[in-house]
Each structure stands twice: as structure tokens, then as C-alpha cells.
């Protein structure tokens with residue numbers, strides 16, 4: 465696997481590939497890779513052509529400096545994992561490479577609509593401006609035909625699709641299913657911070673979502689949220705941030721008479737670790 469830290473070297477490699485043809489598929493990550501990330505690479509491999517993964521812990525999307533500081537960065541392990549799934553190249557730039565003016569913040573603001581301010585956007589203010597800023601820079605560097613994202617970050621996919629249509633980019637966004645541990649916990653790089661006890665308590669997130677899914681259509685959305693929130697709130701060490709049953713495209717909470725397709729999304733602090741998860745309802 466090729467390793468690049470500079471945009472110009474990556475571009476030379478990609479330009480050489482373009483002469484021989486085949487699509488470029490891109491999997492952006494923040495590293496600390498797990499089977500969820502590897503599933504995105506495996507999906508991307510099905511296109512043929514080149515699969516490029518990026519590892520970059522993007523400072524502009526963090527709203528909590530402690531979260532940024534303690535974000536896991538096991539680079540050597542990540543490179544080994546990428547080799548096992550046949551990734552063609554990894555791009556791991558420095559902060560200065562992506563933000564030449566750093567630590568001065570570059571101007572960036574695009575209209576992502578009202579959805580930006582809901583759920584994750586309400587708890588992590590400015591998060592999606594930071595995400596779209598870096599994803600646009602990475603898209604400019606890689607110029608992929610396809611880009612792969614996990615449904616675990618459901619709202620993120622909507623925001624990236626919005627950014628892609630804002631700039632009229634010719635990139636297909638592919639959304640991939642959530643990969644879970646055997647007991648149902650959604651895989652996440654931040655799971656590494658969970659203590660043994662947190663790890664058990666964390667199961668309440670998926671349990672609450674499953675309760676909502678099993679009873680969707682039998683109980684009203686507001687009754688479901690009330691019951692499922694109680695479940696989460698009785699779990700010691702877990703602090704619920706939001707639990708929402710929402711329209712799949714706008715993430716606006718559905719009304720009680722709504723019976724169509726929706727998504728249930730949850731975020732909670734488990735000990736000191738903030739986790740998110742979601743399930744589709746129909």
C-alpha cells in the first residue's frame with residue numbers, strides 16, 4: 465500500500481492512475497480503524513479501480529478540546545489493517561498540510577439548511593461546518609468518483625450530500641450499514657475509552673433503539689420516546705443527550721400520527737465517552 469502525507473505526491477499518483485483508468489473510491493476516516501471502517505473499504509473495493517483511505521483527525525470538527533486531545537491515533541496498527549483489506553493508498557496529512565494557515569482558522573461557512581442545527585449539530589455547535597470543510601478539502605485532493613460513509617454517522621451523510629450538491633460535485637456518496645459488535649454495540653473508535661462497566665452500560669443505546677423499532681406503529685412516537693428515554697435514564701452512568709424519531713431526510717421529529725419511514729437516533733454519554741447510534745424504522 466502506498467502512503468502519502470502530501471497532497472502534491474498523492475495527486476501525482478492519482479494522475480498516473482487516471483491514465484490507465486478505473487474509478488477512484490475514497491474512504492475518509494479519522495483512524496483508530498475497526499471493522500466498521502474496514503467494511504467501507506471492502507465495499508469500495510467492489511468498484512475495481514483504486515481505493516484510497518484517508519486518516520486525519522480534523523481539528524475543526526471538534527467542539528470539545530479534550531475529545532480532540534484524547535482521540536486515539538494508533539497509526540501503525542491502522543496501516544497494518546488497511547494492508548489486510550487491500551487498500552491501495554492511504555493519505556495521512558498533517559494539520560498544516562490541510563490547513564496551511566493553522567492555527568489561524570480559515571473562513572468556511574456553507575448553507576447546510578436547518579438539519580445542521582438538529583441532534584449532533586445542537587450538541588456539537590459548528591461540527592458540520594468543520595466536517596464539510598475537511599471533506600471538501602479531501603475531495604479536492606482525491607477527486608474521487610465514489611466516497612463511502614457509514615450510516616452510524618447518519619446526520620453526517622445528509623450534511624455531506626448537502627455539501628456535494630452545494631458545490632455541484634460529481635461524486636457519488638455511498639452509505640454503508642452499521643457494523644456492530646456481537647452484542648449489538650455499534651463499533652466506534654471512541655469505544656476504546658469505555659471502562660469495563662461503561663462497556664456493559666453502553667448496550668442500553670442499542671436496546672432503546674430496538675425497543676423503538678419493535679414497537680414503531682404500535683405506540684405513538686412520543687410514547688416510544690418517553691418509554692425508551694426512561695430505559696436509558698435508569699442505566700447507571702449513562703446520560704441521555706437526545707433520542708429522536710425523525711424524518712429520514714430532514715431529521716425533523718415526526719408527529720404522532722406519522723406512520724411512514726423514519727429513523728430513530730440516539731446520543732448519550734456513557735461514563736466520559738459520548739456515543740451515538742441509530743436504526744431505520746418502517
Ligand SMILES: Nc1ncnc2c1ncn2[C@@H]1O[C@H](COP(=O)(O)OP(=O)(O)OP(=O)(O)O)[C@@H](O)[C@H]1O
Pocket residue numbers: 492493494495499500501503504612613614615616617640641642643644650651652653654655
Ligand atoms: N460501526 C460502523 N459501521 C459502519 N461504518 C462506520 C462505523 N463506525 C464508523 N463508521 C464510518 O467510518 C467513517 C469514519 O468514521 P470515524 O473515523 O469517525 O470512526 P468512528 O468509529 O465513527 O469514530 P468516532 O465515532 O469515535 O469518531 C465514517 O463514515 C463513519 O460513519
Ligand SMILES: CC(C)(CO)[C@@H](O)C(=O)[O-]
Pocket residue numbers: 492493494520522525595598599617620
Ligand atoms: C468524515 C470524517 C472523516 C471527516 O473528518 C469524519 O467526520 C468521520 O470520520 O466520520
Ligand code: BAL
Pocket residue numbers: 494525526617620
Ligand atoms: N464519526 C464522526 C466524527 C466525529 O465524531 O467527530
